[in-house]
Amino acid sequence: MINSIASLLCTFTTPEHIGMDPMSMLWMFPLLAAISLVYKATKMRVLFWDKFFKEAGILFLTTSLFVIFAGVGLFILVQVLTT
């Protein structure tokens, strides 16, 4: 028991390996999900589970699409300016 707790705590003392590739951008999605959940939890007048998850899901998709489109737009702009 103590060993398993110690090994669990050890995972917090060394950083994970995350490459400098485009796949690392996927780390933004859990953060967007967390922001959507907390924002909806504070904003909904009455919190019913089905409506809450639906609205948080819609917010998550909206913010994700916005970030993706913004990224694509910036990528195209950089390509146009540098070629």
Add this chain to the structure above:
Amino acid sequence: MSNKSNSDHAMFLLVVGLLAWVIPGAGHFLIKERKRAAVIFVTIVGTFLVGLHVGSVAVINSKGAGLWYIAQMMVSPGVAVIANITRQGEYLAYGKCSDIGQIYTSIAGLLNMLCIVSAVYMGHSGRGELIGDEEDDK
């Protein structure tokens, strides 16, 4: 009489705000918003722990990353204990994982700040008492 009730109310709001800071979601729990409290606790603590796991405890850096540390402190005063551990040990945080860890832990703190304001506002307007009953009925 009115002054006394006003000061009691102010003290209650102070307790709600402090509790919301010490344990994410506890402020909402105190004003009977139990579902909200559960969502806030799981999401904020989860986000913070993911940040610590990815970047290591060294992302809590009270000396080298002042503004990030202020945001991280909004998760809980317990973050100061982690900062103290980080100062005493030799923990590494570098590269992309350090950035991601710092962003996750700081965003968790900023989200908790939003929740503290929300809990105090709900406590002030009495929404917790009204809506808590509605939630229980469902």
